Amino acid sequence: MARLLFFIFLSAVITTEAQQGESVVNLGSFLTPTTNSSWLSRSGLYAFGFYQQANGYAIGVFLAGIPEKTVVWTANRDKAPALASVTLNFTSDGRLIMQSAQAEETAIASPPERAASASMLDSGNFVLYNSDKKIIWQSFESPTNTLLQGQRLTAGKELFSSVSESDQSIGIFRLKMQTDGNLVQYPVQTTDTAEYSYWSSFTDGKGSNVSLCLDDDGHLYLLNSTGTILKNLTQGGYPTKDVVYFMRIDADGIFRLYSHNLDKNGNFSVISRSTDDKCAPKGLCGLNGFCIMNDQDANCLCLPGFASVNPGNWTSGCVRNFTAESCNSKDESTKYIMQAVPSTVWEDNSFSSLTLLTKEDCEAACLKDCNCEAATYRDRVCQKQRLPLRFGRRELSDVNIAFIKVAGSTSTINKIEPLGRERYSRKDIMILGISLGAFGLIMSVISAIAIYKNRVRAYRRLSNSGNVDLSMDVSLRSFTYSDLEKMTNGFKEELGRGSFGTVYKGTIWNGQKIVAVKRLEKLLTEGEREFQMEMKVIGRTHHKNLVRLLGYCHDGENRLLVYEYMSNGSLADILFKPEEKLCWDERIEIARNIAKGILYLHEECESQIIHCDIKPQNILMDEYRCPKISDFGLAKLLKPDQTNTFTGIRGTKGYVAPEWHRNQPVTVKADVYSFGIVLLELICCRKSVDWSFPEEEAILEEWAYSCFEARELDKLVSGKDVDKRQLERIFKVGLWCILDEPSLRPSMKKVLLMLEGTVDVPIPPSPTSFLSTV
CATH class of the missing domain: 1.10.510.10 (Transferase(Phosphotransferase) domain 1)
Structure with missing residues (x-):
């Protein structure tokens, strides 16, 4: 009991000292965009006040000195930027308001009671206190697009992306901490259902009152009401001295964990991200646009017969570049043609579904139907669609085909152009293509020579040293039959039998690494076919869920394969x-x-x-x-x-x-x-x-x-x-x-x-x- 009383007393003392050391904002204080524009935290790390947005000003929390990259909270995000003549007032009756030159007032915070003081904390949390020094409102409980160290995204709360890095208005993506314990990313204005999800933590049903938490060491994780960690999104343990961490759902729909080194001004690093697939966020390219990956970057294309609404803003989507006539009973096939967009997937919002044998049948069915503006075909199922199409992306491995109805007289409608890119002349393209081709050929020859020399040198080193480990990095290791006899101690310990042979336990690296040696035992022709097949298939595959082939033996009539050893059997x-x-x-x-x-x-x-x-x-x-x-x-x-x-x-x-x-x-x-x-x-x-x-x-x-x-x-x-x-x-x-x-x-x-x-x-x-x- 005495220890408990001492702990309560000590906590009260620490809280009082902390509040006394805070950068306290008193009633009657005010800010303007151009002079005395922010209230700093005690260390000067964070600031609350005006920052520049477009041709005006907004109010928010940001890292002091670099608001253009570090706005972490914004008041009234969708309000138009304010003029330089506005004032932020912490009035004598405890209201925090922005006041225009015409005396129009906009509330910045809406606490349940009038505030007596305010403070910008070193955690990045801006708080309002009542007269008893209790927090009655805080920015941490109304997050916008960012989570800071020590902050939680509680059950039912969401983060919304911004329009862009320079425009903090609400964008088109959201990250929701659902009440079922699942952390999920969706496009805005969609229901919380799996069909609209593009990323999930897969923790649904694993706990109640789950929160997304970020610790001082960059540890990002999901915590339930009992204090149990359901899932680690990062492992944490990153440096804490002079480093700030924050998680943000960016304008492209991907949430990232950033670190900022305070000793190196402007140095921002991405520690982790929700996905490496930049086309994964649904709706990135807006209506009637679809996303393709160009190397590591996402690019947007318009459907045939469509052009970008705003080439500088992908999410604005695409509109028709021809005038579509109203639907009537006339034969549509005389006015329109169908343009195919292969290997693309879209949200299915079809009004009719047909089972048809071929894609040509699907194309013809839509062309004759004046209500059909597009159709998707996959596995003999034809889905008639009305425009707009949304959530489009190219999947090269997908067999789905989209057919788009466009004006038959338009000669340029089948040219799918990237949004925001100018068209080049054929001459320019030809010159560029020849140049790139020549350059690529030269580089290929140089690379081939270098690779060949490296492999020859590596092989010689292996031949001289007998180091099996290095050989596996160069290519599959070739073993003699006597090598494998020694490695398996005369094929002594059997691990299992398959349809074509027996698998034995062996060791390499002087007994330091265990391997599995498969000896083919069927007739030579059948065994040879299986041996060649395994060599051909596994030798070219590299995936964590496929067994790795380390080497082989092709010695006389002996055919053996050496695999990594799986200690838990099958x-x-x-x-x-x-x-x-x-x-x-x-x-x-x-x-x-x-x-x-x-x-x-x-x-x-x-x-x-x-x-x-x-x-x-x-x-x-x-x-x-x-x-x-x-x-x-x-x-x-x-x-x-x-x-x-x-x-x-x-x-x-x-x-x-x-x-x-x-x-x-x-x-x-x-x-x-x-x-x-x-x-x-x-x-x-x-x-x-x-x-x-x-x-x-x-x-x-x-x-x-x-x-x-x-x-x-x-x-x-x-x-x-x-x-x-x-x-x-x-x-x-x-x-x-x-x-x-x-x-x-x-x-x-x-x-x-x-x-x-x-x-x-x-x-x-x-x-x-x-x-x-x-």
């Missing part, structure tokens, strides 16, 4: 053993990582790869239980212009897609099917076919759909940590993946977005048949 080892338990969050994270690995094979490799044998036994787990896809012996490479292939049945019974059995062309959707089966197994912690269960429960996908239809998903899973909302979403994703018709299955990119909660998951249709999977 997903099957963990999933199907009762003594091994994965919590709900681990299972969800494993599912997302497997999806990322498959997505890489399908859309991000130089050649598109169909794995053909996705199953828990081929998903290995590293020491951190991060899944990595392995066993590419059955993989099929597709040429750049190829989307499907005919081949004999491959894969493992129970995971093989139905099209394998029907002699139909096989696409990447075969892997989507297999992933769907694995996803159901992962969520339910059981095999897809298990006859130890009652007959109606033996085939997992049949039972899963029955439980989903009866709204009895609890029968499928166990554990108190299961998130009920996530459970339903994940099962819907799994059921979409295992649909009989390949074209109805989502792409792996869509699967990942649905798993992450970025897009909504519609109710899946009833499967037509399960017989072919058993």
Whole structure:
């Protein structure tokens, strides 16, 4: 009790001393834009007062001396800039108002009672006190676009981006700390639903009264009401001496954590950002515009037949450069033509949906419909749209095509120009192209010579020193059979058996690093084909969710592959053993990582790869239980212009897609099917076919759909940590993946977005048949 009283007394003394040392603003004080323009904090770090905006002045909080880069709070953001003749008055009756020369008043703060004093704190918080020295209003509780050290964005609160760095008016993006515990970024004027989200912390349902917090060391994190950290957005631990940190949602819709070194004036560094994809923020290019990435920069283009409203402001969007006639019964095809914009995605606000065989059919259907101004086509579904289109971006890996109706007589409408860029003449373009081509050729030759010499030198060093570690950085290491015999102690310790061979445990670097050595044991022709395939596929892939190939042996008839060692075995080892338990969050994270690995094979490799044998036994787990896809012996490479292939049945019974059995062309959707089966197994912690269960429960996908239809998903899973909302979403994703018709299955990119909660998951249709999977 005595300690508690002493602590209360000490806190009171410290608070009193701090207030006495503050830069106190008394009643009757005033500021003007040109003289005595701000009230400084005690150290002079922050200032509250006037700063210049456009041709006038605004009132806010900023780092003293450099307001043009560090405005962290603004009063009445959407008010027009004030004239130089205005005055900021802290009146004798306790009101903080801006007063014009004509005596018009604008409130800067609206506390519940009249203030007795004010202060600009060294934390960047401007506060109003009552006569009892209690804070009755503070800028920290009404944030604009910035979060400062010690400040919290509490549940239900939002940050809104500015129009630009020089215009602090409310822009088009927002960051919301939702009451469900999820921190999400949306465009403004949209509902708080997944379809409009473009970034999320994925912490929904994990706590109540969650706040976004920023500590003095740059630690940005989500904290719940019990004091538990739900998620670290940065690790913190950055220098605190003479450094200021602040997080801001910028005009481009990305929130960034900045540091400013006070010893180096003007030195601002970005420590972290919500996304590296500058086209991710929805609506960046305004209505009828879409975003493309040009190297690392975002660029905006207008739809065919449209021109920029304001070339200096992307978000203003695009308008038609021709006059559209009103809709009537006349044949539209005589007045208009359709222009295609491939590989673009848009918000779906269609008024009609048709199932059509070809994109040409979709194009013709819109052209004949006077109500149709645009159409999108994907997977035989044609969506008729009215303008404007919004949230557009180019996705080179996406098969969606947009068709835009434009005036048939306009000859220039099919030229899609970047916003704000001038058109160049053909001569200029030709000269520029030849110059760049010549320069590129010279640089390529020089680079090739340099790379060749470096690799030759490296190889010689490796040959002389026998250092395996360096060789792996140069290229795949070539081992002799005797090398691998020694590394595996005569192939003594077996790790597992696959369809083409056995995997053994070995060591390199004088026993310092454990590896997995796979020896092919089938007939030479079959083994040779699998060996060449694994070399070709894995040797060119680099992803954290794919097993890394370190080396190989091509010695006489011996064919062996050396992989990184996965200390936790396969997903099957963990999933199907009762003594091994994965919590709900681990299972969800494993599912997302497997999806990322498959997505890489399908859309991000130089050649598109169909794995053909996705199953828990081929998903290995590293020491951190991060899944990595392995066993590419059955993989099929597709040429750049190829989307499907005919081949004999491959894969493992129970995971093989139905099209394998029907002699139909096989696409990447075969892997989507297999992933769907694995996803159901992962969520339910059981095999897809298990006859130890009652007959109606033996085939997992049949039972899963029955439980989903009866709204009895609890029968499928166990554990108190299961998130009920996530459970339903994940099962819907799994059921979409295992649909009989390949074209109805989502792409792996869509699967990942649905798993992450970025897009909504519609109710899946009833499967037509399960017989072919058993």
